[in-house]
Amino acid sequence: xxxxxxxxxxxxxxxxxxxxxxxxxxxxxxxxxxxxxxxxxxxxxxxxxxxxxxxxxxxxxxxxxxxxxxxxxxxxxxxxxxxxxxxxxxxxxxxxxxxxxxxxxxxxxxxxxxx
Amino acid sequence: xxxxxxxxxxxxxxxxxxxxxxxxxxxxxxxxxxxxxxxxxxxxxxxxxxxxxxxxxxxxxxxxxxxxxxxxxxxxxxxxxxxxxxxxxxxxxxxxxxxxxxxxxxxxxxxxxxx
Numbered sequence: 564x565x566x567x568x569x570x571x572x573x574x575x576x577x578x579x580x581x582x583x584x585x586x587x588x589x590x591x592x593x594x595x596x597x598x599x600x601x602x603x604x605x606x607x608x609x610x611x612x613x614x615x616x617x618x619x620x621x622x623x624x625x626x627x628x629x630x631x632x633x634x635x636x637x638x639x640x641x642x643x644x645x646x647x648x649x650x651x652x653x654x655x656x657x658x659x660x661x662x663x664x665x666x667x668x669x670x671x672x673x674x675x676x677x678x
Numbered sequence: 679x680x681x682x683x684x685x686x687x688x689x690x691x692x693x694x695x696x697x698x699x700x701x702x703x704x705x706x707x708x709x710x711x712x713x714x715x716x717x718x719x720x721x722x723x724x725x726x727x728x729x730x731x732x733x734x735x736x737x738x739x740x741x742x743x744x745x746x747x748x749x750x751x752x753x754x755x756x757x758x759x760x761x762x763x764x765x766x767x768x769x770x771x772x773x774x775x776x777x778x779x780x781x782x783x784x785x786x787x788x789x790x791x792x793x
Contacts, residue, residue: 652721
């Protein structure tokens with residue numbers, strides 16, 4: 564079935580370091596891909612999305628590119644801040660229909676950024 | 679973004695009793711709501727999809743009679759865990775979307791502990 568595999572954490576970085584969180588997905592159809600973030604004490608929030616191959620989603624300095632050939636959607640940020648400390652989930656939607664709502668989650672990666 | 683409120687945030691119940699969790703969209707009409715379950719240190723698993731005014735669609739392996747879902751209005755869906763047992767203890771999260779291919783917004787989750 565549909566699945567998402569993301570880099571295991573936790574990831575600990577110093578402020579201004581470069582961040583990469585790897586994510587791969589099973590390629591059934593052409594799913595939409597998302598990164599969700601959960602800050603401490605808050606609910607899940609959509610960070611960025613890409614709906615077709617070669618799309619690049621970006622938000623708050625984070626980027627991820629939909630790579631169909633490698634079935635990947637790696638999250639990157641050039642310079643992390645302490646406020647980026649959170650749990651990051653790589654997510655895929657089902658192809659077509661309610662593809663933004665019916666979601667398959669990766670296992671989540673805990674990111675901690677130190678000053 | 680839009681607000682989805684989940685209530686209660688934490689609940690403890692005795693084994694054999696039932697508990698109801700509410701999911702409300704506060705500032706939009708949710709045609710579709712989703713219920714997820716998250717086990718400790720694991721990812722979110724989709725339990726069911728509910729559309730306003732119709733029966734919920736359950737994912738494979740989810741017991742319909744144990745997890746009763748009602749979506750009686752465009753702003754409210756409820757999940758009732760019937761005859762709860764300790765193995766039902768988990769974190770339950772809902773999400774809601776206003777239409778096909780629109781962003782799904784998440785509630786903050788409910789921590790259920792069955793003793």
